[in-house]
Amino acid sequence: MPQEPVFFHISPDQCGARRIARLFGLNGYDYVYDEQGKLAEDIAWSQATGQAPLRDWPTKRLFTGLYRLKPWWKPPLESWRSFAYLHQYFPNARFILTLREPDAWLLDRMVAESGTTTKAYAAHYGVSEAELPDLWTRDWQAHLDAVETYFGDDPALIRVDTETDTLEDLRRRLDPILPMPKSPRHSGWFFNKEPEIERTLLRMFDPAPETPPQRAEEFVEDVARFCLKGHCDPGTGNLAGLSPLYCEWDGGTQVLDRAGHACPVAITDLPGGRGEIALADPTLDFKQRRAEAVINDILGLGRRDAANIDMEDARWLGATPGAPLDKPVLCHNRREGAGNAILWPLPEMMGPGHRGYVTPCPDRTLFEDKQDKLVWRGMISGNEYSDGIRPGRSSLRYMREMAAAGNDAQAREIAWQGLCRTNRMAVVRRWFGHPHCDIRIGLAWSFRHFAKDPLLSPFCTRREGPGFFHDFRYQLCMTGFDHGSNFIPMINSRSVLLKEEDGWEAYFSGRFKPWKHYIPLQRYCGDLGEKLEWARRNPNDCKEMSHAAREEVALLSDPALMRAIKHRILDGLARKG
The missing domain is CATH 3.40.50 (Rossmann fold)
Structure with a gap:
C-alpha cells in the first residue's frame, strides 16, 4: 500500500x-x-x-x-x-x-x-x-x-x-x-x-452539413450489407481458424474463451453513472484487449447484443470453400468469400482520433503541384511469393533468421534470399532508385536494429509523418500487416492510390472500387510499371478518383453514420438469430 x-x-x-x-x-x-x-x-x-x-x-x-x-x-x-x-x-x-x-x-x-x-x-x-x-x-x-x-x-x-x-x-x-x-x-x-x-x-x-437522409441511408445500408456478407447458419460445428483471442460475450456480465473459461473482462457502471463499460485486466496486451473495445462499441450504442468476437489480424476463418464458420464471428478483416466472418471496425484503427479519419482532408497540396512520383514507406512485412491463395513464409521470420545467423555467412545468405522472395522486399528492390519512384523501407521502432544490417541498410530510411506523402502524386498500398491501418490515410489525400488487390477485406472495403476510387494492381504488384505509366498519362482521371475517394472517407468519418452502421450490423445478426 x-x-x-x-x-x-x-x-x-x-x-x-x-x-x-x-x-x-x-x-x-x-x-x-x-x-x-x-x-x-x-x-x-x-x-x-x-x-x-x-x-x-x-x-x-x-x-x-x-x-x-x-x-x-x-x-x-x-x-x-x-x-x-x-x-x-x-x-x-x-x-x-x-x-x-x-x-x-x-x-x-x-x-x-x-x-x-x-x-x-x-x-x-x-x-x-x-x-x-x-x-x-x-x-x-x-x-x-x-x-x-x-x-x-x-x-x-x-x-x-x-x-x-x-x-x-x-x-x-x-x-x-x-x-x-x-x-x-x-x-x-x-x-x-x-x-x-x-x-x-x-x-x-459550425460543423460540416449533414449528409442528405437518402444518401446517408444508402451508405449505411451498403456498408452494413457488405459487413454481413456471407452470414449464414450452417450449424456444421466448424470453428477452424479461430485465434486465441476468440471469446463469447453473452450480452450480460459473462465473457468466455473458446474453452468456456471466464475471460478477465468485467462489465460495470462508468464512474459517475454515465452508462456501462467493459473493462479488461489492464495487464493484458493490446491485442488481448480488443474484445473489450468491441463490447464497449456495443454498450456505447445502448445495446447488449451477445457477440462472438475474434479481432486477431489476418483472419482466414471461414474462408475454406463450403466450410463457413458454425456461427457468426465479429472480426476486423476476412478473406473474400469467407462464411460467417462478420466485419466490424477495429476500434484502435477506425475509432475516434485515428489519424486517417480527418475531415476536411488534411492534404492541401493540389495534384498538379505534387512531385510526379510514386511514394511508399513501410515495414518489410508480408510473405514469400506463392502460387496458391495462402502465402508462403513470413518476411519477419526471414529477418529473424538473418539476425540469428550471426557470422554464419551461408545461413545469412539463405535467409536473405528468402527475404528477397517476399512481396514487399521484392517490390522495394525492383523499384529502388527508379526516377519515378521514392520507395524505401521505414522500419517500426521495435525492428529499428535491422536498419543496421548491411544487406538491408541501403534500402532503409527514417519513418515519415502523413504530411510527407502529400508531396507525391501517387501512393502505393501493398499487402502487409499495416495494410488495413494505412489504407484510409493514404486514400484520404489529393494523391491517387495504387492498391494491390490481395483478397483481404475490412469493413470499408466495399465502398472503394477499382478505377473509381483507386488504381488496382495485380497481386504482388507485377503490373506496377504499367499502371504507374497510365497514371502519369492520365492526370485528370487520377484527380477524379482522388476526389471520389475523399468523399467516401468523409462519410466514414461521420460518427452518426458509423453508429448507424454498427446498429445495422447488430440488427442483421439479430434477424437471423
Whole structure:
C-alpha cells in the first residue's frame, strides 16, 4: 500500500494536475501524474473486481491525472469520480479538489489536443460536439455535489479555488500535513493555451452539413450489407481458424474463451453513472484487449447484443470453400468469400482520433503541384511469393533468421534470399532508385536494429509523418500487416492510390472500387510499371478518383453514420438469430 498520508487529486483534466505534481516533486515526494490512463484503469478495474487499488505504486504520495482520455478510441474513464471507493481503501488519505472558472475550464477542455479530446467524447457519448459544454457542466456540478455530500466539513477534503488560491497557498496548507519546505518559483497555475483556438471552435460549432437522409441511408445500408456478407447458419460445428483471442460475450456480465473459461473482462457502471463499460485486466496486451473495445462499441450504442468476437489480424476463418464458420464471428478483416466472418471496425484503427479519419482532408497540396512520383514507406512485412491463395513464409521470420545467423555467412545468405522472395522486399528492390519512384523501407521502432544490417541498410530510411506523402502524386498500398491501418490515410489525400488487390477485406472495403476510387494492381504488384505509366498519362482521371475517394472517407468519418452502421450490423445478426 502507498505510504501515508497519501493524496488524491479528484478534479478532471485541465484543472492543474501537472502543477500539483510538480509541487510534490519539488519537495522530494514521489507522485504519479498519469495522462495515459493507467491510474484510471487500475482504479476502475479494482473497483469492478473488488480488489484493493493502486498496489503497483506503493511509494507514491500523490495520485493525480485520474482519467483516461487517450487512446481516444477507448471510452473516457473519469476515475476522479471514485473518491468514495478510494477513501474506503485509504481512510487516512487527503483529497485535493481544484476548482476553476467554469467557462475557462470548458474552453480549455474543448480545444485540448486541437479538439480531438472533444471529438472523442462526443463520439463515445453519442452527442454532437456542440452539446458537450452543457453536458460537461452538468456532470461537473453533479461531481461537486457528490463531493460536498460525502465529505461535508471533513478535513480530508482540501478545496482549492484556482481563481483566488495560488500554488503557494496550497503549499502552506499542505505543509502541516506533509512537510513542504520548498516554494514553487512560479506560483500561478499556468493552464495550457491551445494554438488555433478560434479555428478549433469554429469547426465544433459550425460543423460540416449533414449528409442528405437518402444518401446517408444508402451508405449505411451498403456498408452494413457488405459487413454481413456471407452470414449464414450452417450449424456444421466448424470453428477452424479461430485465434486465441476468440471469446463469447453473452450480452450480460459473462465473457468466455473458446474453452468456456471466464475471460478477465468485467462489465460495470462508468464512474459517475454515465452508462456501462467493459473493462479488461489492464495487464493484458493490446491485442488481448480488443474484445473489450468491441463490447464497449456495443454498450456505447445502448445495446447488449451477445457477440462472438475474434479481432486477431489476418483472419482466414471461414474462408475454406463450403466450410463457413458454425456461427457468426465479429472480426476486423476476412478473406473474400469467407462464411460467417462478420466485419466490424477495429476500434484502435477506425475509432475516434485515428489519424486517417480527418475531415476536411488534411492534404492541401493540389495534384498538379505534387512531385510526379510514386511514394511508399513501410515495414518489410508480408510473405514469400506463392502460387496458391495462402502465402508462403513470413518476411519477419526471414529477418529473424538473418539476425540469428550471426557470422554464419551461408545461413545469412539463405535467409536473405528468402527475404528477397517476399512481396514487399521484392517490390522495394525492383523499384529502388527508379526516377519515378521514392520507395524505401521505414522500419517500426521495435525492428529499428535491422536498419543496421548491411544487406538491408541501403534500402532503409527514417519513418515519415502523413504530411510527407502529400508531396507525391501517387501512393502505393501493398499487402502487409499495416495494410488495413494505412489504407484510409493514404486514400484520404489529393494523391491517387495504387492498391494491390490481395483478397483481404475490412469493413470499408466495399465502398472503394477499382478505377473509381483507386488504381488496382495485380497481386504482388507485377503490373506496377504499367499502371504507374497510365497514371502519369492520365492526370485528370487520377484527380477524379482522388476526389471520389475523399468523399467516401468523409462519410466514414461521420460518427452518426458509423453508429448507424454498427446498429445495422447488430440488427442483421439479430434477424437471423
